[in-house]
Amino acid sequence: FILSAVLTVDHSVVDLDAIEALYENRGQPEELEKIRKHRESSEEDDVKLLDKPEFLYELSQIPDFPGRACCMIFQSTFTDGISSVKRKLSSVSCVCKVLLESSGVKEVMGLVLALGNHMNGGSKIRGQADGFGLEILPKLKDVKSRQDNRISLVDYVVSYYLHNVDKNAGTEKSMFPLPEPQDVFMAAQVKFDDLYRDLRQLEQDLTRLKEAQMTVKRITGEKKVETRKTNPNSL
Structure with missing residues (x-):
């Protein structure tokens, strides 16, 4: 369920907190190597007992999981980031419009x-x-x-x-x-230096997203991976 959503970059199935948790707790190369060796040297029943390591291993089999996770996280947060900037600019614009035209x-x-x-x-x-x-x-x-x-x-x-x-x-x-006093107060709180910084950050994140997207497409084209069903509670 979760692996399938990550594989298809479907953020509507898994919420942002879950994706961030998966990304932050993803298996590191040394850890994954130990899991791989354990799988190779253990009986099938012993492997099944290791729910979390097994889940990390399955996660690592997704082509460029970190890139996919970054895409999903950005996709979930980009709208909020743009909306925040738009809301601040709108408050300034509305007050300016009243001051100039009223x-x-x-x-x-x-x-x-x-x-x-x-x-x-x-x-x-x-x-x-x-x-x-x-x-x-x-x-x-x-x-x-x-x-x-x-x-x-x-x-x-x-x-x-x-x-x-x-x-x-x-x-x-x-x-x-x-202009309404509350509108003036809200507009006065807006700092254009902060808006510029936020927009620059969004631009940089978008650039990294495009690079991650290209990497995901390239790796997916090179490697075909089959995923099996995983217990949703195994994380």
Whole structure:
């Protein structure tokens, strides 16, 4: 059952953990040589008593078992690896799309700029700014009202937006004008250096897989092996 699945590189029959266990515990040349000599010098009944060594020997008879196992492991993990990269890129892409295309973002940023220019009205330079650095946004909460220091500039921006900009304020049609905070948080966790490293690793693994695949095909073409049924519990 297991040997047949490995022989045909059928990962749908044997799960990833089993394949990894087989690969990690495969017989080494010295061990296989001892098993071979024991088989040659022992009676058939004695050989059958050695379940694990016998299984390792049967496993070694599969043409290029390590290569086949690597192919199966990669086939099982490649999709997860690509999905992880895609999910991270998607989170960044979605936030960028909202920031670039959402009219709500432009309105909020325009409101912040207008209020900033109004507050700096006494300065000919700072009171006529065409834009501002994003690094000032976290500081808006520190700008307090003179009448009530419990109210920050952030509170005022929100209040002004709801009363003067959002025509659907107070209704089910009212939409949050900025990217969802959780989406922004997830996108901020993405490190492009890590993504580049992950993609490079996948590329290297794929190259090794192609080499292993060619080796399996070559060895299989040179050697025809018959496998017998093995007790599934013999591992």
